[in-house]
Amino acid sequence: MNNMINLVNENLEKYMEIVYPEDLFKSMRYTVLLPGKRLRPVMCLETCRMKGGNIEDAMPTACAIEMLHAQTLIHDDLPCMDNDDYRRGKLSNHKVFGEAVAVLAGDALLTFAPQVIAKFSQNLSPQTVLRVLNEYFTYAGAYGVIAGQVIDIESEKGNVSGDKKSVLEYIHTHKTADLFKLSMRTGAIIAGEDDLEDVTQFAQTLGFAFQIADDILDEISTFEEMGKTIGKDKTAEKLTYVSLYGLDNAKCKLACLLDECYDKIQESRIFKEIIDGIKKRVGI
């Protein structure tokens, strides 16, 4: 897995060359290149490998998904959103570059990410590039991640319209699982796979588990461990798995979901590492 992470980091660096205006590119790079687990790009590359594809062909898409993920972090941390001064143990983007540049760096990444797919996927046919871009647009935009973020924000302060359990499932599906689905589906498509049902279902389960782990960690972890402000869900009265079902039930559900994933992914050492990593962080 470390080998893949290094490859992703090298390529992120390569795609994001600093040109004028330097502040803009430095701000974009700042958050994209913060040390991280590169979970989504690794999932994309590993799915491509598992389906018999060449991981180099999936590299632009894998890196684009990491850029998109970084974009959500930059805008999420803004004062008008989650208002967080720290991310991965470092100052948030807007604390370093100012709010205006942070907004624009996030905006720029939203166009830069699909541009990387279109520009660097020379080994793929135009049809496949378009198919990957359509996946990207579907899961990254108003029908995907952003839909999840809007409902997440609107459900603060206990202000939930409708059945809380369904709303929570909607938030987890779109805010988190959609990028996992995007990663695995595009990895499979690039490898030439037509049947995407299994990877979509797996990504949904793993994404759901990952978000429950995040909800748990916001409750039990520390700033030092997480590199961001902790306990914010409670302060904001956010709808989370922990607030709805309690900590013990959340841990139990998480263990179940991760076991389900583990059974399905026998053939991948890397996915097992990802699952074990989540277990270890939450202590189950």
Place this chain on the structure above:
Amino acid sequence: MNNMINLVNENLEKYMEIVYPEDLFKSMRYTVLLPGKRLRPVMCLETCRMKGGNIEDAMPTACAIEMLHAQTLIHDDLPCMDNDDYRRGKLSNHKVFGEAVAVLAGDALLTFAPQVIAKFSQNLSPQTVLRVLNEYFTYAGAYGVIAGQVIDIESEKGNVSGDKKSVLEYIHTHKTADLFKLSMRTGAIIAGEDDLEDVTQFAQTLGFAFQIADDILDEISTFEEMGKTIGKDKTAEKLTYVSLYGLDNAKCKLACLLDECYDKIQESRIFKEIIDGIKKRVGI
């Protein structure tokens, strides 16, 4: 021209169906559908027509460019950017939907716009769709419009590094002319034209003229005429054509540029209407 504007409006409505989460789609639609001149989509459609293409083939791209333009307005008006409460005579997006939803609606449009190109351009070959998307990514993102916005913001309060005339040209080129170039180049590409030099040069001149007109209007117009706060360039000590060369020189330069455009576009009634419209607004 009114006929084309109506067609654009009908298709914008059609592409932007309201689905859950409704607040997000309502916020996206609110700014996109504000009554406007639809200058950029009309330029795209008219260039396509002039080059022998079918304007229906260019409709998704034309509408995508209008969505992108609306996105820049939503984020430009945010308190951390230009902080404007009004746009086209109506409350700004964030004054109606709140800052968080306005940020996310802008983000969503940045993915929605190229998605409309990819999804609805069925009459174009995958190669042509990819070529259009590459144009879109080049002019819409960190190498185009956003680069212009960053330098525009950084050059406030007289804080310009480098030669002011070059910096002003950079801002005008990227912040304004780049979307004109995108509109005309994609219109030409969709019509099957390979030589894009003439339309690019024309769009650069018209874009430059349009931005000078905007600088003049910020000085001489009223809120009632413009539908947004007036005199803000001066307050923010922005680098504009008027602040650098004076009002009379700006009007003179504008007249020259518009005459140049007029001479080059003899065959298009619609471009003549656009040029006459700018002259009329500024009173030259």
